[in-house]
Amino acid sequence: MAIDTANIELWGDNIPWLCGLREKGRAAFKQYGWPNAKTEAWKYSYFNKKEFEALHIDNTPHHCDCNGHCHCHEKTATPFAAYGIKFCNGKLATEDFDLPAGVSVKPLVEALFGGEAKKYLNKSFDMAKFPFAALNTALIENGLMLVIERGTKLDLPIFIYYHQHAQAANLYNIRNLIIAEKGAKATVVEYYEGSAEQPYLQNVVNEVFIADSARLNHYIWNKEAKVARHIALNSVQIRQNGYYEAFVAQSECALCRHETYIELLQKGAAAEVNGVYRLSENGKSDITTNVCHLDEHTNSHQLVKGVADGSAKAVFQGKIHIAPNAQQCEGYQQHKALLLSDEAEIDAKPELEIFADDVQCAHGNTCGDLDAEQLFYMQARGINMAEARQILIKAHTDDALGKISNKNVQNWLLEKF
Amino acid sequence: MEKKLLEIKDLYAGVAESGKEIIKGLNLTINAGEVHALMGPNGAGKSTLAYLLAGKADYAATSGNVTFAGQNLLSLKPDERANAGLFLSMQYPVAIPGVSTNNFLKHAVNAKRKYMNLPELDAAEFLKLLRASAQELGVTTEMLKRELNVGFSGGEKKRMEMLQMQLLQPKLAILDETDSGLDIDALRIVAEGVNKLHTSENSLLIITHHLDLLNLIKPDAVHIYYDGHIVQSGGKELAEKLEQSGYKSFVEA
Ligand SMILES: Nc1ncnc2c1ncn2[C@@H]1O[C@H](COP(=O)(O)OP(=O)(O)OP(=O)(O)O)[C@@H](O)[C@H]1O
Ligand SMILES: [Mg+2]
Numbered sequence: 001m002a003i004d005t006a007n008i009e010l011w012g013d014n015i016p017w018l019c020g021l022r023e024k025g026r027a028a029f030k031q032y033g034w035p036n037a038k039t040e041a042w043k044y045s046y047f048n049k050k051e052f053e054a055l056h057i058d059n060t061p062h063h064c065d066c067n068g069h070c071h072c073h074e075k076t077a078t079p080f081a082a083y084g085i086k087f088c089n090g091k092l093a094t095e096d097f098d099l100p101a102g103v104s105v106k107p108l109v110e111a112l113f114g115g116e117a118k119k120y121l122n123k124s125f126d127m128a129k130f131p132f133a134a135l136n137t138a139l140i141e142n143g144l145m146l147v148i149e150r151g152t153k154l155d156l157p158i159f160i161y162y163h164q165h166a167q168a169a170n171l172y173n174i175r176n177l178i179i180a181e182k183g184a185k186a187t188v189v190e191y192y193e194g195s196a197e198q199p200y201l202q203n204v205v206n207e208v209f210i211a212d213s214a215r216l217n218h219y220i221w222n223k224e225a226k227v228a229r230h231i232a233l234n235s236v237q238i239r240q241n242g243y244y245e246a247f248v249a250q251s252e253c254a255l256c257r258h259e260t261y262i263e264l265l266q267k268g269a270a271a272e273v274n275g276v277y278r279l280s281e282n283g284k285s286d287i288t289t290n291v292c293h294l295d296e297h298t299n300s301h302q303l304v305k306g307v308a309d310g311s312a313k314a315v316f317q318g319k320i321h322i323a324p325n326a327q328q329c330e331g332y333q334q335h336k337a338l339l340l341s342d343e344a345e346i347d348a349k350p351e352l353e354i355f356a357d358d359v360q361c362a363h364g365n366t367c368g369d370l371d372a373e374q375l376f377y378m379q380a381r382g383i384n385m386a387e388a389r390q391i392l393i394k395a396h397t398d399d400a401l402g403k404i405s406n407k408n409v410q411n412w413l414l415e416k417f
Numbered sequence: 418m419e420k421k422l423l424e425i426k427d428l429y430a431g432v433a434e435s436g437k438e439i440i441k442g443l444n445l446t447i448n449a450g451e452v453h454a455l456m457g458p459n460g461a462g463k464s465t466l467a468y469l470l471a472g473k474a475d476y477a478a479t480s481g482n483v484t485f486a487g488q489n490l491l492s493l494k495p496d497e498r499a500n501a502g503l504f505l506s507m508q509y510p511v512a513i514p515g516v517s518t519n520n521f522l523k524h525a526v527n528a529k530r531k532y533m534n535l536p537e538l539d540a541a542e543f544l545k546l547l548r549a550s551a552q553e554l555g556v557t558t559e560m561l562k563r564e565l566n567v568g569f570s571g572g573e574k575k576r577m578e579m580l581q582m583q584l585l586q587p588k589l590a591i592l593d594e595t596d597s598g599l600d601i602d603a604l605r606i607v608a609e610g611v612n613k614l615h616t617s618e619n620s621l622l623i624i625t626h627h628l629d630l631l632n633l634i635k636p637d638a639v640h641i642y643y644d645g646h647i648v649q650s651g652g653k654e655l656a657e658k659l660e661q662s663g664y665k666s667f668v669e670a
Contacts, residue, residue, distance in 0.1 A: 074626070287593075373509055373511050376472075376474070376511075377492065377510070377511035377513065378513075379472070379495035379505075380471050380505055381496075381498045381499055381521075381585070382496050382528035382585065383528045384494075384496045385494070387524065391524060392515075392516075395515025395516045396513075399515050404492070
C-alpha cells in the first residue's frame with residue numbers, strides 16, 4: 001500500500017494529546033508542501049515526491065520482518081566498550097538496556113504512555129519550518145527517551161545501532177528525546193547502517209535538551225545503503241554553561257541530509273558541530289546547520305570537511321544567527337572540501353546573521369583539488385598516484401575527525417570511515 | 418668494466434605548458450658506482466634537470482633521450498622511476514599537512530617492497546628499520562610523529578630527505594642543493610649519508626654551489642653547467658677554480 005499518513009494506525013491513537021500532536025504534524029507537513037527546487041532550505045536536496053509516495057510504513061508490532069533469521073535480539077556488539085542499543089528496520093530490538101544508575105532509557109511508546117515525553121516533544125523546534133520533522137511528528141511512535149539524570153557522569157558511551165536490512169522500500173521514522181539534566185555528562189553515538197537494496201527512507205528527529213552545566217557528546221555516522229535516503233533533524237536547546245559537541249560523518253547514499261538546529265539559550269552555553277562527508281560515485285550529502293546565539297557569552301564552532309568525486313553532489317548550508325542582546329559571542333564556521341571531478345558538484349551557502357555589535361564571528365569556505373606538488377612528492381617516493389590520492393584524501397577527512405574528543409569514537413571513525 | 422647507469426643524450430627540455438626552453442643540448446653519462454657533481458649559477462636549469470629526471474609533470478623533453486638502468490626513463494611515471502631506483506632529494510621538500518612523517522615513510526618503504534615483490538612491513542618491523550636510520554641522521558622520534566615537513570626548519574627538511582634516501586637505497590640519488598643551509602654537523606651527516614650509499618653499484622649526482630660537501634665526499638667528476646648544458650667537465654680542481662674565479666672564467670673560455 002502506498003503511503004498515506006492519515007490512514008496509518010499507530011500505537012496510542014486513542015490518547016487524545018498524542019493523536020492531536022500527530023494531526024498537527026500531518027497538517028504542518030501538508031502546509032509546507034513538498035520541497036522542490038524553489039524551496040530555499042531544500043533546493044539542493046529535494047527528491048521526487050513519487051518516490052516518497054511509493055514508500056511503505058511497516059506499522060506491525062513485530063520487531064523486524066526477517067522471520068526469525070536475523071539476530072536482532074542478540075546483545076548488540078559495539079565497536080568499543082559501550083552500552084549498546086539496537087534498532088532493527090526502524091524498530092527497537094533491544095529489550096534489556098543494562099545501563100548504570102543515573103541513566104534511564106525507555107522505548108518512546110512507554111514514555112508516551114506514561115506522559116513523560118509530552119514535556120519535551122516538539123518543544124525544541126517549529127514544525128512549520130521543518131517539513132520532514134513535521135512528517136516525523138505525524139508518524140511518531142518509534143524511538144527512545146534517554147535521560148541522563150542530574151549530576152550523572154556516564155563512564156561509557158551509549159551506542160545506538162540502527163540496522164536497515166529489510167528488502168522493502170520502507171519509511172523508518174525515528175524520534176528520540178535526549179535529555180542531559182543539570183551537570184550530567186554523557187556520550188551518545190548513533191550508527192545508521194543499511195544493507196538493503198531498496199530505496200528506503202530513514203526519517204530521524206532527535207530533540208536534545210542540555211541543562212545547566214551539562215555536557216553531551218553526540219556522534220553520528222550515517223552509513224545508509226547506497227540506494228537509501230536519510231533525512232535527519234537534530235534540534236538542540238542548551239542552557240547556562242551547557243556544552244554540546246556534535247559530529248556527523250556522512251557516507252555515500254542517494255541522499256543524506258543532516259540538519260542541526262541549535263539554540264544557545266543562556267549565558268555560557270556552547271556548541272561544536274563538526275562533520276565530514278565522503279562521496280565518490282553519484283550520491284548526495286547535505287549538511288545544514290543553524291546555530292542561534294540567543295544570549296550573551298555563547299560560543300559556537302563548526303568545522304566540516306568533505307570530499308566529492310564521481311558525479312556526486314555535496315551541500316553545506318551553515319548559518320550563524322546572533323540575536324541583538326547576544327553580546328560577546330564567538331561564532332566560527334569553516335567548510336573545506338575537495339572537489340575531485342568535473343562532474344561532481346559542491347554547493348556551499350554560509351550565512352551570518354548578526355544583530356549584536358560586540359561579537360567575534362567568521363566563516364570560511366574553500367573548495368579545490370588535491371595539491372599537485374604533494375602528489376608529485378609522494379610519487380617521487382615510489383607511491384603510485386591512486387595511493388597518493390587516497391593518502392591525501394584521508395588526511396583531509398582525518399583533520400575533521402580530530403575534533404572528536406572521545407578517543408574511542410575517534411579511533412573507530414579514523415579506522416572505519 | 419664500466420656499467421652505464423644514467424645516460425642523457427642531446428637533451429632539450431623545458432616548461433611543459435609554455436614550451437619555454439631551459440635545458441639546451443645536455444649530454445651526461447653516470448656509471449654505476451660514480452659520484453658526479455653538477456655546479457652552475459642560479460637559474461641555469463639544475464633543478465629543472467632534476468625534476469625532469471624525477472618525472473615532474475611541469476617539465477617536458479622536446480628532443481633527445483634519457484636511459485636509466487636500461488630503461489627509457491622519460492616514458493616512466495614518477496613512481497615507477499622511484500621504484501626503478503631513482504631518488505631526488507629536493508631543493509624545496511614539500512610539506513604534507515595531515516600525514517605523519519612515520520606514516521608517510523612507511524607508505525614509501527612498502528611501495529618499494531611491493532614493487533620488488535617483497536612482503537610489506539608491518540608497523541613493528543617498519544619501526545625497527547626506521548629507528549636505526551633515524552638515529553644515525555639525528556632525526557628525533559618527535560620529528561617522526563609530526564606531520565611531514567610541516568614547520569620543519571630548512572636543515573630538518575634536508576635531514577628528512579637524507580633519511581628517505583637511506584630507507585629507499587636508490588641506485589641513483591640526485592641531491593639538489595641538499596647541502597645548502599646546513600650547519601656543520603648536518604653537512605657532515607649528509608656527507609656520511611652519501612658515502613654510505615656510495616657503493617660499486619650505487620651512484621650520486623650532487624647539485625651544489627659549495628666546495629665544502631665535495632671536500633667530504635670526493636667526486637669522480639665535476640661538471641660546470643651553464644645555460645642548460647655542460648660547458649666543461651673535469652675533476653675536483655674545476656670546483657676549486659670556480660670557487661676562486663667564478664663562472665665567468667668558464668663561459669668566456
Ligand atoms: N615552471 C616554470 N615556469 C617558468 N619558468 C620556470 C619554471 N621552472 C623553472 N623556470 C625557470 O627556469 C630557469 C631554471 O630554473 P631552475 O630552478 O632549474 O634553476 P637552478 O639552476 O636550479 O637555480 P638555483 O641554483 O637558483 O636553484 C629559471 O630561470 C626559472 O625561473
Ligand atoms: Mg635549483
